[in-house]
Amino acid sequence: VIFAKNQKQIVHDVIAGVASIGMVRTDMIEGMAAAGEIDRSEVRFLEDNSQVIQPGFPFPFSTTTAAPEWPMGSLPWLDPMIGKAIVEALFAINQTHYAALAAKYSTWNAPLSYFGLHMMQERLGWIDSQGKCMRSSDLYDAVVCPSGFVKKNQGTVEAGCQDAGLPCPEYPPGSSLKYECLCRPCLKVPEQEVNTRSVWRFSDQ
16 A cells, blocks of 8 residues: 555546556545646546435535534634624525636535544544544554454554555655555464363352
């Protein structure tokens, strides 16, 4: 797995053959194609899941369950009437509105549920039970192995791709970005035979 740390670079890497499959946010492909940065015919989508996400979802190449984006929130002491007026003003914006054209978006909608995303992040140890972000110190620290697997030691993981003959690619000279790579960081725990023995307890009584 290659971490490019730049979503546009992920798209370019797939087109160039640096990576076989890339994962980017919804609307990334459409936006790059509209800006003339790529030819959309150069990218094949694994599955169209947009109608499963939400009927009429505007981006046809969403292949996974959509997670909510940045919401508009308010603090508890905001006057409810002011909050209502802001929401109504945002909902009145359409794709031809000057604000939408300037910011390159179309509309505001009611947010999707965060519950599924919250549960996934908590299960992976990325947030605690109170929703506080648990930031990882590095890529190795962020690895969470599935049930039945254990994480290899850090030295083995960091050398894993090189040892497998899959060296991590490099950005062009002068770039401040750097790829990070992972190759099989988890090890399956072998099934062990469990011998059951009867334990006798003796008492003085």
